[in-house]
Amino acid sequence: xxxxxxxxxxxxxxxxxxxxRRSFVKILGGGIFVFFQxxxxxxxxxxxxxxxxxxTKDYNAFxxxxxxxxxxCITGKVELGQGIITSLAQVMADDLNxxxxxxxxxxxxxDLCPYDAGTWGSLTIxxxxxxxxxxxxxxxxxxxxxxxxQLGVPASRLEVKxxxxxxxxxxxxxxxxxxxxxxxxxxxxxxxxxxxxxxxLFSVIGKPxxxxxxxxxxxxxxxxxxxxxxxxxxxxxxxRPPSHFAKLRSVDFSxxxxxxxxxxxxxxxxxxxxxxxxxKADEAVVKINAEYDFSEPNVNDExxxxxxxxxxxxxxxxxxxxxLEAGRxxxxxxxxxxxxxPYVAHAPIxxxxxxxxxxGDKLTVWASTQTPFGLQDxxxxxxxxxxxxxxxxxxxxxxxxxxKIAFQQGVxxxxxxxxxxxxxMLVWTREEEFFYDTFHPAGVYxxxxxxxxxxxxxxxDYKVFYGGTRGSExxxxxxxxxxxxxxxxKGAAPIHPVLTGAWRAPNANSNAFARESQIDIMAAAAxxxxxxxxxxxxxxxxxxxxxxxxxxxxxxxxxxxxxGRGFGISCGTDAGTWVAMLAEVNVDKNTGQIKVVKxxxxxxxxxxxxxxxxxxxxxxxxxxxxxxxxxxxxxxEGGNVKTRGFDAYEIPRFSWMPKIETVIIDKMDQPPQGxxxxxxxxxxxxVANAVFDAxxxxxxxxxxxxxxxxxxxxxx
Amino acid sequence: xxxxxxxxxQKISFKLNGKTTVITTDPNQTLLWVLRNQLGLxxxxxxxxxxxxxxxxxxxxxxxxxxxxxxxxxxxxxxxxTIEGLGKxxxxxxxxxxxxxxxxxxxxxxxxxxxxxxxxxxxxxPSVSRxxxxxxxxxxxxxxxxxxxxxDAVETAAKQMKGGx
Numbered sequence: 001x002x003x004x005x006x007x008x009x010x011x012x013x014x015x016x017x018x019x020x021r022r023s024f025v026k027i028l029g030g031g032i033f034v035f036f037q038x039x040x041x042x043x044x045x046x047x048x049x050x051x052x053x054x055x056t057k058d059y060n061a062f063x064x065x066x067x068x069x070x071x072x073c074i075t076g077k078v079e080l081g082q083g084i085i086t087s088l089a090q091v092m093a094d095d096l097n098x099x100x101x102x103x104x105x106x107x108x109x110x111d112l113c114p115y116d117a118g119t120w121g122s123l124t125i126x127x128x129x130x131x132x133x134x135x136x137x138x139x140x141x142x143x144x145x146x147x148x149x150q151l152g153v154p155a156s157r158l159e160v161k162x163x164x165x166x167x168x169x170x171x172x173x174x175x176x177x178x179x180x181x182x183x184x185x186x187x188x189x190x191x192x193x194x195x196x197x198x199x200x201l202f203s204v205i206g207k208p209x210x211x212x213x214x215x216x217x218x219x220x221x222x223x224x225x226x227x228x229x230x231x232x233x234x235x236x237x238x239x240r241p242p243s244h245f246a247k248l249r250s251v252d253f254s255x256x257x258x259x260x261x262x263x264x265x266x267x268x269x270x271x272x273x274x275x276x277x278x279x280k281a282d283e284a285v286v287k288i289n290a291e292y293d294f295s296e297p298n299v300n301d302e303x304x305x306x307x308x309x310x311x312x313x314x315x316x317x318x319x320x321x322x323x324l325e326a327g328r329x330x331x332x333x334x335x336x337x338x339x340x341x342p343y344v345a346h347a348p349i350x351x352x353x354x355x356x357x358x359x360g361d362k363l364t365v366w367a368s369t370q371t372p373f374g375l376q377d378x379x380x381x382x383x384x385x386x387x388x389x390x391x392x393x394x395x396x397x398x399x400x401x402x403x404k405i406a407f408q409q410g411v412x413x414x415x416x417x418x419x420x421x422x423x424x425m426l427v428w429t430r431e432e433e434f435f436y437d438t439f440h441p442a443g444v445y446x447x448x449x450x451x452x453x454x455x456x457x458x459x460x461d462y463k464v465f466y467g468g469t470r471g472s473e474x475x476x477x478x479x480x481x482x483x484x485x486x487x488x489x490k491g492a493a494p495i496h497p498v499l500t501g502a503w504r505a506p507n508a509n510s511n512a513f514a515r516e517s518q519i520d521i522m523a524a525a526a527x528x529x530x531x532x533x534x535x536x537x538x539x540x541x542x543x544x545x546x547x548x549x550x551x552x553x554x555x556x557x558x559x560x561x562x563x564g565r566g567f568g569i570s571c572g573t574d575a576g577t578w579v580a581m582l583a584e585v586n587v588d589k590n591t592g593q594i595k596v597v598k599x600x601x602x603x604x605x606x607x608x609x610x611x612x613x614x615x616x617x618x619x620x621x622x623x624x625x626x627x628x629x630x631x632x633x634x635x636x637e638g639g640n641v642k643t644r645g646f647d648a649y650e651i652p653r654f655s656w657m658p659k660i661e662t663v664i665i666d667k668m669d670q671p672p673q674g675x676x677x678x679x680x681x682x683x684x685x686x687v688a689n690a691v692f693d694a695x696x697x698x699x700x701x702x703x704x705x706x707x708x709x710x711x712x713x714x715x716x
Numbered sequence: 717x718x719x720x721x722x723x724x725x726q727k728i729s730f731k732l733n734g735k736t737t738v739i740t741t742d743p744n745q746t747l748l749w750v751l752r753n754q755l756g757l758x759x760x761x762x763x764x765x766x767x768x769x770x771x772x773x774x775x776x777x778x779x780x781x782x783x784x785x786x787x788x789x790x791x792x793x794x795x796x797x798t799i800e801g802l803g804k805x806x807x808x809x810x811x812x813x814x815x816x817x818x819x820x821x822x823x824x825x826x827x828x829x830x831x832x833x834x835x836x837x838x839x840x841x842p843s844v845s846r847x848x849x850x851x852x853x854x855x856x857x858x859x860x861x862x863x864x865x866x867x868d869a870v871e872t873a874a875k876q877m878k879g880g881x
Contacts, residue, residue: 080823081821081822081823081824081860083822211816211819213824214815214819214821214824215808215816217821217827218808218812218816218824218827218828218831219799219803219808220757220758220759220760220798220799220800220828221800222824223758224761224825226762227752277742278749279742279744279746279749347859348823349761349771349825349826349857350761350823350825351763396824397823398761398823398824399822399823399825399860400823427762429765430764430765430769612819616819616822616862619861619863619865620860620861620862621861622861623864624859624861645768646764646769646857647766651859652861652863653855654849654853654866654867655850655851655854657850657867660864
């Protein structure tokens with residue numbers, strides 16, 4: 001760890017990294033600042049200007065000790081439910097010896113927080129913890145130095161309790177953190193590269209942390225964007241087209257204007273009603289009479305797959321080895337399968353929401369977003385406003401899952417507040433949420449493979465069509481392989497009729513489903529138990545370790561499939577973590593209904609910083625994963641999304657809950673890896689393999705609805 | 717010219733979180749938006765507006781009720797309890813405490829609806845089984861996957877409440 005000198009902010013000496021003073025320092029006033037970089041900065045370094053604009057290019061979080069003794073952690077990250085609001089505060093309180101109530105988390109505010117690209121990926125306490133502890137230790141060192149000078153006592157004799165520094169030899173000699181910070185403006189910059197030693201230190205204090213936001217959330221006090229209110233605020237509803245490809249031809253507002261208290265706002269095709277009364281706005285918007293011209297692509301949720309494989313696509317070979325033709329010849333049995341995976345929605349319970357206000361020439365937007373700085377950039381560019389005149393604040397966010405990386409609602413609310421000249425609250429309806437979501441992209445996954453008579457895989461030709469390549473690695477020891485990705489050619493018409501974006505472990509779910517199903521198909525054809533077949537074809541020690549731990553935990557007894565027991569195994573890697581999963585299912589052969597009875601999951605995630613948190617994440621992955629596996633599918637015709645409610649788009653329920661068992665492999669000597677996503681990638685694959693094991697029916701398409709199960713049963 | 721007829725406002729009186737409450741309001745609203753906008757009780761959430769998700773659940777005469785579907789006029793003379801009124805002053809209801817102790821939430825958006833649905837369940841049947849809890853909460857949606865913890869929390873609270881009697 002390289003420690004930097006204390007620099008007096010008053011001199012305005014800039015860091016060589018191109019840092020510039022910014023408004024947050026002004027807003028926070030004096031005190032002690034310790035800048036550090038807990039997050040992966042790669043996203044920022046790649047970003048084009050003006051995204052990579054801010055002073056915080058190199059330091060995207062800092063600690064601040066204010067003259068009133070309040071200790072703040074200031075970061076552009078957002079609390080989405082993942083719990084960083086808790087872990088960070090607790091670590092700070094512990095290390096600085098201050099009571100929890102003196103610790104404040106300041107998050108997701110573009111005026112107060114240094115630039116951050118967004119809250120996504122599995123960046124948890126594992127990355128923040130050590131960096132945060134180093135920053136805290138630095139801050140404490142500064143405070144002790146200051147106290148030593150002020151009290152005339154060597155720093156070694158000083159102790160801190162509840163934010164008061166005192167002389168151990170004469171406790172009457174004391175000074176508070178607040179008093180030390182008063183009248184000062186000190187800045188320190190830390191370059192921290194956490195080493196395994198740091199992780200170990202962290203794990204010592206990594207005791208089970210109870211969420212600090214729980215009390216706010218169980219009492220209804222927690223404020224999400226939609227819970228805010230401003231004087232003169234009105235609710236808006238926007239006129240929405242019936243399809244993503246509909247163009248407004250004519251519009252008649254008279255019906256809407258007849259609704260008491262309603263004002264119609266218009267900027268070209270952007271039309272909205274506002275009303276103080278939320279439900280009057282709801283009433284008014286449906287009374288707008290609008291006519292549209294349609295130019296719908298001839299595609300729906302059934303035909304989209306052939307459209308992908310039939311398109312004139314660009315081809316990218318991601319990796320290859322050996323000689324495919326030789327591999328084919330070496331194979332005694334050849335297999336060819338096509339797997340399909342639909343558009344999947346994020347469906348957070350809180351819909352996209354934003355509140356916007358103009359005060360003079362300053363715009364403030366509160367938004368349920370994973371990317372406050374991205375929204376700030378978009379607002380500045382769309383509204384042609386200088387960046388410093390745009391402030392975005394992300395309060396508590398009611399679930400994101402990647403869907404709130406998109407921030408259309410924030411731009412809409414801002415445009416409306418400018419038109420309305422009053423604060424505007426925009427709460428997307430559930431229908432809007434399902435229509436404008438950035439869906440997990442549908443895709444087709446084609447695999448040709450082959451094994452020899454001893455059950456060794458000799459040949460693996462893997463093609464992804466339009467679905468995303470995360471998690472498409474072969475993982476098995478195959479001498480002759482190729483992985484290719486088919487995507488849109490430059491200038492070609494978009495293949496996806498809806499917006500697409502990141503999801504929880506985007507497309508690693510689809511790739512694991514395809515690969516692990518194919519492995520199972522080959523194991524059955526070879527007459528080898530699916531676990532044994534995997535172990536035979538793996539050289540990756542971590543993967544082998546995971547599978548063995550899984551088998552031991554579940555008491556797995558080998559049998560070739562279909563064994564009739566309903567056991568399905570799969571394995572894979574995601575976010576640096578190795579994971580294996582066994583699902584046990586019952587299949588009702590009359591109705592086609594699948595019931596997942598039990599899921600066992602093993603993970604090799606390096607050091608497990610917080611076992612309690614890890615288990616919770618695995619449970620969340622399994623529960624959420626059952627949705628894409630069993631029911632979740634966006635139905636559409638052209639640009640018209642048909643599944644616009646929880647009745648038509650069913651997400652997991654309590655009654656689906658299987659028994660969940662986990663085993664975390666002890667790797668305390670290795671750096672920790674991701675825990676928020678890995679387990680979700682295997683739910684589809686494990687359930688598909690379990691259905692085969694139960695019935696002999698092979699499912700090639702998600703979700704595995706009763707109708708599709710019945711169809712597959714007919715082929716047995 | 718468009719003729720605007722002001723809607724008649726209506727006086728509605730009911731008991732809200734233990735207090736007699738009289739409001740004058742547009743009677744064409746649902747209880748959800750009157751609670752949120754007129755009464756400032758934003759713990760009751762909008763999730764779907766069609767009764768499918770359960771995040772707007774409140775107690776009306778001790779029954780779990782989806783406030784997004786309930787015309788505000790329907791609460792005339794009745795007793796409404798929202799998440800803000802479930803505890804006694806600063807003392808949390810055992811369910812609220814159990815949700816904290818079991819880490820039974822992540823983003824927290826569905827939490828008030830979960831707790832209110834569970835509260836009605838426990839009022840009706842203090843000796844609920846785990847299966848009863850699963851069944852009783854099945855129409856409430858959670859997207860973070862906190863389901864196992866939520867069941868644990870309700871079970872914990874049920875035991876405590878029975879023990880306290």
